[in-house]
Amino acid sequence: MTQVVENIGGMTVRARPLSSVDALASVPSAMPAPAATPAPPPAARPAASGIYIGASAPTTFARILIMFRRLTLVAVIHLCVLFLPFVYFSWSLLFATLFTYAFLMIGMAGWMHRYFSHRTFRTSRAFQFVLAFWAGCAAQRGTLWWAAHHRRHHAFADTVDDPHTPALLSFWRSHMAWIFEDAHQPSNYKWVRDLARYPELRFLDKWYWTPPIVYWSCFALLGAWWGHAQGIGAGVGSRAMVVWGPVLGTVLAWHATFCINSITHMWGKRRYDTGDDSRNVPWLSWFNFGEGWHNNHHYYPHSANLGFHWWEVDPGYYVILLTEKLGLIWDVKKAPPRAVEGQVRRAKPRPEHFERD
Ligand SMILES: [Zn+2]
Ligand SMILES: [Zn+2]
Numbered sequence: 001m002t003q004v005v006e007n008i009g010g011m012t013v014r015a016r017p018l019s020s021v022d023a024l025a026s027v028p029s030a031m032p033a034p035a036a037t038p039a040p041p042p043a044a045r046p047a048a049s050g051i052y053i054g055a056s057a058p059t060t061f062a063r064i065l066i067m068f069r070r071l072t073l074v075a076v077i078h079l080c081v082l083f084l085p086f087v088y089f090s091w092s093l094l095f096a097t098l099f100t101y102a103f104l105m106i107g108m109a110g111w112m113h114r115y116f117s118h119r120t121f122r123t124s125r126a127f128q129f130v131l132a133f134w135a136g137c138a139a140q141r142g143t144l145w146w147a148a149h150h151r152r153h154h155a156f157a158d159t160v161d162d163p164h165t166p167a168l169l170s171f172w173r174s175h176m177a178w179i180f181e182d183a184h185q186p187s188n189y190k191w192v193r194d195l196a197r198y199p200e201l202r203f204l205d206k207w208y209w210t211p212p213i214v215y216w217s218c219f220a221l222l223g224a225w226w227g228h229a230q231g232i233g234a235g236v237g238s239r240a241m242v243v244w245g246p247v248l249g250t251v252l253a254w255h256a257t258f259c260i261n262s263i264t265h266m267w268g269k270r271r272y273d274t275g276d277d278s279r280n281v282p283w284l285s286w287f288n289f290g291e292g293w294h295n296n297h298h299y300y301p302h303s304a305n306l307g308f309h310w311w312e313v314d315p316g317y318y319v320i321l322l323t324e325k326l327g328l329i330w331d332v333k334k335a336p337p338r339a340v341e342g343q344v345r346r347a348k349p350r351p352e353h354f355e356r357d
Contacts, residue, residue: 063182070180080247088236093244096219100249101256107135108257109289109316110323116195117147120304121320121332129200137215138253141187142205148191149184154301157265157276164261167277175262176254212250219245256288264294272299272342282312290314296335300344303335 112135114120115128123131132143140146149163158167163184166174178184187205189196196202204210220238223245227237259281268279272295284292285307291297293306293314307314323329338344 066182067177067180074180077247078251080243081251084243084248087243088232088240089244090230090240093240096241096245097248097252100219100245101252103134104138104249104253105256105289106316106319107131107138108140108253109291110319111135112138112140112143112146113150113291114304114306114316114320115329116143117150118301119194120302121324121329123329125198127328128198129204132201132204133211136204136208136211138257139209139212139250140254140257142208143201144189144192144195144205145187145208147195148188151191152188153261154298157274157278157298165277166262166266171262171266174265176258178261212246216242216246257291259284259288260291260294264292268292268295270295272296274298285313285315289316289319291316299342300335300339302333303339304332305334308335308340 111131115123115131116135135143135146153162153164156162158165160168162168164174164178169178219241223238223241224234225237226241228234230237263284264279264281265277266279268281270279274295276298278295278298280295281292286292290306290313293308293312296308296312297306304320305314305317306312307317320329320332324332336344
């Protein structure tokens with residue numbers, strides 16, 4: 001397959017294979033023609049991948065300082081996991097870990113990804129807010145921020161405009177470090193106009209720490225009650241419940257989600273020629289609620305099921321089906337047989353997916 005090779009900022013990068021740029025080429029704004037006369041040097045700006053283009057990019061030291069500031073809270077939460085051996089333990093506390101992990105992964109796989117990013121089913125405005133709050137508890141910022149970056153990932157997968165491609169970035173940078181870079185701080189509404197028209201979603205996107213604070217506070221109160229009932233004291237119970245529940249569960253859910261950015265674009269099988277590096281990683285689907293069927297998903301991103309066959313375990317889809325049975329969501333889109341058999345043209349995302357910043 002022919003690949004486009006570009007030299008940007010002195011760095012040779014691999015762009016999207018030619019066979020998959022047909023959709024991009026059909027959108028005039030996506031591929032501007034080169035200027036006839038040399039343009040003045042642009043101001044330094046980071047591309048979506050975080051690679052700076054221009055003459056006066058911040059120094060490496062300044063970028064490290066900025067990233068350090070953004071990293072602090074995430075680093076502290078990670079460090080708390082190291083103190084687990086020093087926190088009160090009871091087997092019943094592991095239920096808090098499992099509950100939090102499952103709750104947050106359903107929020108990410110079922111709601112943040114398959115609803116807000118890809119709109120694979122419909123629901124009421126009230127339940128949409130519930131889903132946004134639920135997904136927000138995973139502390140991965142708001143639905144607008146997450147969906148905007150994810151839609152961009154699909155539109156420019158594994159090119160320089162992909163926010164988190166391991167084809168161009170290191171493993172850890174594509175796994176999670178990209179989140180802290182300047183280029184990825186704003187929620188670019190033009191990628192999520194369909195969501196940004198709801199003020200309640202804009203509110204949750206701006207005040208994205210609200211759901212995690214509420215969720216963590218509930219566990220602190222529950223732990224205080226539980227500790228008192230156990231006779232170990234409300235303070236000990238509260239600390240133990242928070243660390244074993246939201247702290248450990250959130251860190252696990254973070255990395256289960258981040259593996260989609262890194263592992264599923266590096267190792268695994270490619271059933272479909274998607275023109276990018278997406279891969280199916282079956283073992284990962286057991287942990288991240290079906291998101292490991294990433295090559296399936298890149299091939300046909302408009303279906304709620306990422307597992308295309310009954311043996312392709314997809315817990316996120318099972319939760320969606322259960323929620324549909326309860327009447328809370330409807331019009332759940334399933335991958336048609338022609339897509340499963342690889343006989344459809346690679347699905348094109350909606351037009352706004354092709355707008356560059
Ligand atoms: Zn997706
Ligand atoms: Zn991907």
